[in-house]
Amino acid sequence: MSVPGLIRLGDNTLVLGQRLSEWCGHAPALEEDIALANMALDLIGQTQLWLGLAAEREGEGRSTDTLAYHRDAWDFRNLLLVEQPNRDFGVTMMRQFLFDSWHLAALTALCNHTDADISAIAQKSVKEVTYHRERSTDTVIALGDGTEHSHTRMQSALDRLWPYVGEMFTTDEDDLTDMAALRPAFDAHVTAALAEATLTRPGNDFAHQGGKTGARHSEHLGHMLATMQVLPRSYPDASW
Amino acid sequence: MSKQEWPLYEVFIRGQHGLSHRHVGSLHATDAEPAIQNARDVYTRRKEGVSIWVVPAAAITASSPDDKGSLYDPADDKVYRHPTFFDIPDDVGAM
Numbered sequence: 001m002s003v004p005g006l007i008r009l010g011d012n013t014l015v016l017g018q019r020l021s022e023w024c025g026h027a028p029a030l031e032e033d034i035a036l037a038n039m040a041l042d043l044i045g046q047t048q049l050w051l052g053l054a055a056e057r058e059g060e061g062r063s064t065d066t067l068a069y070h071r072d073a074w075d076f077r078n079l080l081l082v083e084q085p086n087r088d089f090g091v092t093m094m095r096q097f098l099f100d101s102w103h104l105a106a107l108t109a110l111c112n113h114t115d116a117d118i119s120a121i122a123q124k125s126v127k128e129v130t131y132h133r134e135r136s137t138d139t140v141i142a143l144g145d146g147t148e149h150s151h152t153r154m155q156s157a158l159d160r161l162w163p164y165v166g167e168m169f170t171t172d173e174d175d176l177t178d179m180a181a182l183r184p185a186f187d188a189h190v191t192a193a194l195a196e197a198t199l200t201r202p203g204n205d206f207a208h209q210g211g212k213t214g215a216r217h218s219e220h221l222g223h224m225l226a227t228m229q230v231l232p233r234s235y236p237d238a239s240w
Numbered sequence: 241m242s243k244q245e246w247p248l249y250e251v252f253i254r255g256q257h258g259l260s261h262r263h264v265g266s267l268h269a270t271d272a273e274p275a276i277q278n279a280r281d282v283y284t285r286r287k288e289g290v291s292i293w294v295v296p297a298a299a300i301t302a303s304s305p306d307d308k309g310s311l312y313d314p315a316d317d318k319v320y321r322h323p324t325f326f327d328i329p330d331d332v333g334a335m
Contacts, residue, residue: 031282034285038281134277
């Protein structure tokens, strides 16, 4: 049964896409603003594919919109990392870098999935995410190896978000691929990038968990969903 | 404290193979490589191009608008420089 695994993938891209769209009109430079909005739109587009396939396979009459707008926080199966607040640009780009590094490895594995629909979505997404990872990696390196001030901010962003890395590599039978097997590819990219960024990888690998199982989302998800879902819930017949 | 702006880059995009790069606008970036990425995000969202050039705006030497008269006006009365005075053989077809 692939539905729970599809919902996990779709919820990751949905929640992170919504988070990134919060930057629209607020990013530190016009060029970064457009880039963040582009990335948000890429992720929302991927969400439509993952949740669309999940809804279709589930066969209970739910649509992509039903899944996105009419589920509550405890029904979401996204990683804790992606629901973390944007805070500042450094934290946002560090979150993006960590997610992209996992996301690209996951999509690369899913390109070879035996299920043709799943591999087709992965093959479409992997091109977008290759660019996402390139951009977020370059930004982390530029800011980490930038001024003393930017270095301090990026190190603190890394220290803040590192406890959310471990959950990406927990795996169970709902996952569409063995997430634990992605760790070497993730480590290789992240270690090289952090070295170039002169940032220190935290020594403690303690990992918060409960996002992808839905057992223990952080308090941030509910607030984000309230904003995201208010319109379709208040005006169920609205179209736009 | 005045905000320090990133350097300005001029962006040139080639729409399709065989055409030349055309100036499409400018943007700010910290460096040339990020300028390419920014240009990709700002100017090629709708499949406008297959190749991007970025050039530091500071590297462009431009003619001065004040010299317009001496630079361009002398060509006004030299219509014979246009090739329209040549008879084109019919065999050549459309030019």
